[in-house]
Amino acid sequence: MSDSKIARPDKFRILIIGRANAGKTTILRAVCGAEGEPDVYDQNGNKIITSPKTTRSAIRTTLRTIRARLSREKPHPTGGKDSILSPSPLRGEHNIEYPLMFRGSPGFVFHDSRGFESGAVEELELAQKFIQNKANLGSMRNQLHAIWYCFSADSNRFMTAADKVFFDTIDTGTVPVIAIFTKFDALDAAAFSALSDQGVPFAEAQRRAPDHAREQFDQNLLPLIKQLAHPPRAVVCLRNMHNKGSQGAIKKAASELIESTGAALDDSALKVLLVQAQCVNVELCMKAAVNSGVITKAAQGAIQADPATFNPLQEKLIREIFQWFPYIWVYNKVTFCIICQLNIT
Structure with missing residues (x-):
């Protein structure tokens, strides 16, 4: 099986939008099965060497650790380490055009927008220009394929006026926007209190709180989003x-996010590309292959065909299944035929 017939997957490009503490870094690490920070590249593909933390930042980290020990509290969950996706000396000058990639997950390319504050139009205009420019590119290789817009559920306001401006004024065309509400477990306490006020016993209220939080979200906020x-x-x-x-x-x-993104895509080739890009959950590959219908279609064709033509149909079936698994390829048709003969005999 030659590379000309089944090409290795290209990169799935995502713009992730969200203010500080919206959980963007956590999302990217989870989806990519990675730890640490992504590598940053300029528009020419040259890797950017991020500057180390300044002395002042290092001193602040040390002081936080000392205070935590004195008060017998745990240090900051990130260990005082600044994220590239957070405003810090490590991040350097922010540029939405600069791709971010994790070494262990080369199938994804991310671009970061810092989110939008009320009254600040510069970042909103930059994001709009970036989306429009990527949409006008002829090659799918450099186009934007999806947008992840992150909101923090532990914030006093889910959606600010600036967020509303984005959704009311920017038409992303065929590029789907996925709204991601992070830290959703922060709503469990309020849901628990509401259930307790209704007379629900303590243990049952604890058990039902997550579902009740989602029910309240779907009832009160989701209609406004739509x-x-x-x-x-x-x-x-x-x-x-x-x-x-x-x-x-x-x-x-992470699997739920990937599945929701795939369901929002209109192009079947992009659906394949997305599933190929993620390499941390083989179940998603299997589910996508089954849901695509290629297995059923090829199997029905094999049943209805003449037995003499079964092997070519079997080859087609394996070709179409393996396109969902980018790390399993059969390059040599002779080898493939030998495998088929061994299975038959």
């Missing part, structure tokens, strides 16, 4: 992603 001029294609609520001890919850949240 009324926006250009509402997001999908809404994803992520919880417990800040707890490194809950790897199962983190993986589940």
Whole structure:
């Protein structure tokens, strides 16, 4: 099987938008199965060497650690380390055009927008220009494929006036916007209190709080989101992603985000590209392959065909299945035929 027939996947490009503490770095690490910071590149593909923390920043980190020890509290969850996606000396001059990539997940390319503050139009205009420029590119290689717009659920206001301006004035065209509400578990306390006020026993209120929080969100906030001029294609609520001890919850949240993004895509080739880009959850590859219908279609064709033509159909089936698994390729048709013969005999 030659590379000309099944090409290796290109990169899936995502613009992630959100203010500080919206959980953007946590999301990217979870989706890419990575730790640490992504590499930053300029528009020519040259890697940018991020500057180390300044002496003042290092002193602040040391003081935070000392105060935490004296008060017998845990240090800052990031250990005082600034993220590239947060305003800091490590990040350097912010540029939405600069791609971010994790070494262990080369299938994704990210661009970062710092979010929009009320009255500040510069960042909004930069994001709008970036989206329009990427949409006008002829090659799918450099086009923008999806936008992840992050909101922090532990904020007093889910959506600011500046956020509303984005959804009311910027038409992203075929590029789907996925609204991501991070730290959704922060709403559990209010949901628990509401259930307790209704006379629900303590243990049951604790158990039902997460579902009740989502029900209240769907009832009170989701209708407002759908009324926006250009509402997001999908809404994803992520919880417990800040707890490194809950790897199962983190993986589940990342999988939900990938699935919701895939469902929002109109182009079937981009759906394949997205699933290929993520390499931390093989179940998503299997599910996407099954949901695509290629297995059923090829199997039905094999049943209805003449037995003499079964092997070519079997080859087609394997070709179409393996396109969802970018790390499993059969390059040599002779080898493929030998495998088929061994299976038959």
